[in-house]
Amino acid sequence: MIDFPLSPNMLMMPRKLPHSAWLGHIPFASWLVEVVRPKSIVELGTHNGASFLAFCQAVETQQVSARVFAVDTWEGDEHAGFYGNEIYAELRDYQQRHYAGISEMMRMRFNQALEYFADGSVDVLHVDGLHTYEAVREDFETWRRKLSPRAVVLFHDSCVRERGFGVWQYWSEISSQFPSFEFTHTHGLGVLLVGEEQPQALLQLAQAARDGLFATINQFFDALGRNIKNVEEIERVNHGLAAAHGEIGRLNAEEARLRALLEKSSYATEEHYAIVESQLPSLAQGLSLLERRVIEGMSETRQALDHSREASVANVVASVIPRLDEQDRKLNLLVRPWWRRALGR
Template sequence: MIDFSFSPAMLMMPRKLPHSAWLGHIPFASWLLEVQRPELIVELGTHNGASFLALCQAVEAQQLGARVFAIDTWEGDEHAGFYGNEIYAELRDYQQRHYAGISEMMRLRFDQALEYFADGSVDLLHVDGLHTYDAVREDFESWRVKLSPRAVVIFHDSCVRERGFGVWQYWSEISKQFPSFEFTHTHGLGVLLVGEQQPEKLLHLAAAASRGEFAGINQLFDSLGRNIKNVEEIERVNGGLVAAHHEIRRLNVEEARLREELDRSAVQASEQIARLSLEEARLRALLESDAKEAHERYAAVESQLPALAQGLSLLERRVLDGLEGSRGLLNEAMHTEREASVASVIESVIPRLEEQDRKLNHLMRPWWRRLSGR
């Protein structure tokens, strides 16, 4: 029978709850820090900071005096997905405001950060980077020299067997070389007791796991972790509801604005229609007036046509008579035996032609004036 006592450290509720599968392991992480009391904690792979912030909060709450280092490029990978700078910026802002005195974020590759840590100095190493078999093995083996005599190494996602995850495969190998135990909830968490100087409580858990008596402990931390995940889900749902309410209010304001604009446009359209109707009536009246006037002018012209035809016939007769008379005068002048010059003959003809022109003007003027509207 395993001897395991409950601790208030298991009930730590994170202040910040990023959406993450790691939330289910926070009760164990808090209890682990209480039991191990590490001085230097290094996390390889942080993403949005669920585990990193929980470790910082536990260090602060338990007054451990430990330093917590988060190492990541914050660019993502094929398993976590790739993302922009916004995740790093948000986490950095929160870390600086709450845990600047006990933690640091190092934006480096894991191998680049090695030179900043002394050999044998890391008490707790959290491996949560790229999850392929080769990557996990490289992370552990390259950092192994940095581990202290009481070092504990935890491997996240030890139960995931899809999308090229290889943590489970490496865990099956490395867990046989050291005392260890594994949680199977929330994607799995393998706990490897690498250092020779381990607290008795951790050794008891490893022994219970080797005897097949670890299920009860796994269930306990699974239940505690579910409470945190439920709180995170409630907060996420509430956040979604708040965002939905904000969106509804925004849409209501937009609807009111559009209705007001539509009403204003309707009034303007009505006014425009009224103006167009008046203009249409005016144009119709003007058109009818012009049509009436044109009809009257056409009727007047049409009534003058018989007189015009008669006048033209009379004019034609008079012009022919005048030309015949003028021709007779000229013939008479040409054959006269009187000694008269051509000039005197023309002078005698001109008054007669002028008289013919006067009669022609008198005949034409009344019709021309009526035709032209004068």
């Protein structure tokens, strides 16, 4: 029989719901803040802030005297994907407006942030950076000296076995060295009780895991997490519908504009046709007159050419005939008998 304490904090609904697999673990995160009452929460790898904002909200709602730190370059990696500055800018804006007094975003690499934390000061460490075996091991080992005697370490994506993810492998090694338990929903979350001063509620969960009785607890938190994921999905659908309605409105406005333009164009075209049609008779009359003038001009030109040709022929005849007559006379003289020439006949 598991003596597991239930709490209203398990039902915390996030005010902001970034799309993330971590949404399924928010009920446990809220309850963890209640049972641990941490003074310092450090997150290695934040991305769009689903877990970071959940911790901030839990700390604020439960009035816990804690600071929440998000350490990330906000550039992405081979597992989370690479992205621009807009992810950081959006999260920073929300954090400053809602949780500036209890949280801090540290834009740097994990090892660069070590100097800003005293040894033995971190009560909750969330490891969610690059998910290779080597990276996860380095994150835990380099930050281990910063952990407090009450420290709880969370390893996200402990059930993912693809694309070079190695959290599962490191978890299988480290989980046997400390009291621990693992949630298998939404990519998995390993919970490692590193500090010696642990709340009884967490030790009970670790004992249930050792006794093979953790499945019911896993299903319980999975059901709570699904509720949050369903709400997030509904919000995304509603956002998509709102965007679709906006696009429909824009398209309707564009259609109305084009219809008005078409009607205006049609009216202008009809008006133009009417003007042209009204001018057709005068245009036809002008064309007919022009045609007659062309015909008359061609006739006059033809007559002038005929007259010029006749005059030229007459001139040629007038100049050539006398010469031909003279030549003919001379020829006659040559061919007349000599006695006719002598007699002048």
